[in-house]
Amino acid sequence: MDNTSNHNNPRSNSETHHRESEEQRADRLKLESRLKDIHKKIVVLSGKGGVGKSTIAVNLAVSLTMKGRKVGLLDIDIHGPSVPTLLGIEKAKLQGTEGEILPVDWQGMKVLSMGFFLNDPDTAVIWRGPLKMGAIKQFLRDAAWGELDFLIVDSPPGTGDEPLSVFQLLGKVDGAVVVTTPQKIAAIDVRKSISFCRQLGVPVLGVVENMSGFACPKCGEVTHILNSGGGRQIAEDMRVPFLGSIPIDPKIAESGDQGLAFVNEYVSSATAKILQEIIKPIEAL
Ligand code: ADP
Numbered sequence: 001m002d003n004t005s006n007h008n009n010p011r012s013n014s015e016t017h018h019r020e021s022e023e024q025r026a027d028r029l030k031l032e033s034r035l036k037d038i039h040k041k042i043v044v045l046s047g048k049g050g051v052g053k054s055t056i057a058v059n060l061a062v063s064l065t066m067k068g069r070k071v072g073l074l075d076i077d078i079h080g081p082s083v084p085t086l087l088g089i090e091k092a093k094l095q096g097t098e099g100e101i102l103p104v105d106w107q108g109m110k111v112l113s114m115g116f117f118l119n120d121p122d123t124a125v126i127w128r129g130p131l132k133m134g135a136i137k138q139f140l141r142d143a144a145w146g147e148l149d150f151l152i153v154d155s156p157p158g159t160g161d162e163p164l165s166v167f168q169l170l171g172k173v174d175g176a177v178v179v180t181t182p183q184k185i186a187a188i189d190v191r192k193s194i195s196f197c198r199q200l201g202v203p204v205l206g207v208v209e210n211m212s213g214f215a216c217p218k219c220g221e222v223t224h225i226l227n228s229g230g231g232r233q234i235a236e237d238m239r240v241p242f243l244g245s246i247p248i249d250p251k252i253a254e255s256g257d258q259g260l261a262f263v264n265e266y267v268s269s270a271t272a273k274i275l276q277e278i279i280k281p282i283e284a285l
Helices: 010-016 022-035 053-066 129-142 161-170 184-199 230-237 250-258 270-278
Strands: 038-046 071-075 104-106 109-113 148-154 175-180 204-215 242-248
Touching: 022 129, 038 053, 038 161, 038 184, 053 071, 053 109, 053 148, 053 175, 053 204, 053 270, 129 161, 175 184, 175 230, 184 204, 184 230, 204 230, 204 270, 230 242, 242 250, 242 270
Parallel strands: 038 148, 038 175, 071 109, 071 148, 175 204, 204 242
Antiparallel strands: 104 109
């Protein structure tokens, strides 16, 4: 069995902090108070970049918003914060007083992205480890979400220090959605992501297989041009639910490029219906 550590247990969390400095304590209390009115925190993660993690995170968050839920979307992917582009809000200016960051409103959904701090989208972020962790921490500590039914977090990919800090700082995480592509090479990383969640005591809501087959732009029929089913197989092997397969759909890429949320634009398409199914276990939390 996997070792279950204390990161997801708020009580043990404060116990392990008994040797913290005054400053660390103040930071932790501020963070706890910032997150206290968020009912459920869901992290979307992937073994590697480019599998559509941000696209899925955005469309799950928008689907929940369309159902009338109070949703926050936090893009904490420090190297590739793509949520502002996917929602067409790259130019949004963050408001807030000293020590407070107010999320940007997108049709009633609250959005915060590391991308809002990186003025020039062409500049690569080259931050050394501790600075990076400090930025993630400060970002979470100062974000003023208010009351939310769900906070959907677009995590940095992989299972390294960055996603680890995100999980630790969030405190109790209610569920993780793991995104993969059907190929074997991606599958290996998914296993790591699932055991990473288990080690942190975070329930895995399930696996989403993205870019699985090709959806014809004319009739919507899905053709399996490459192997598919890898995501379902891993879900079975690792005994976690399989949440659904999303085809390569030119309308997803097009909506993303135009900064329009796909599920909002093509609400009755077959692909949007799959995304609307995937939120069911989140809604049921
Ligand atoms: P990640 O967050 O994993 O790095 P993104 O969500 O940024 O990946 O997606 C990478 C690119 O692939 C984006 O241009 C996005 O529009 C496109 N994309 C993602 N999923 C699909 C899909 N199912 N069909 C078509 N294009 C997709």
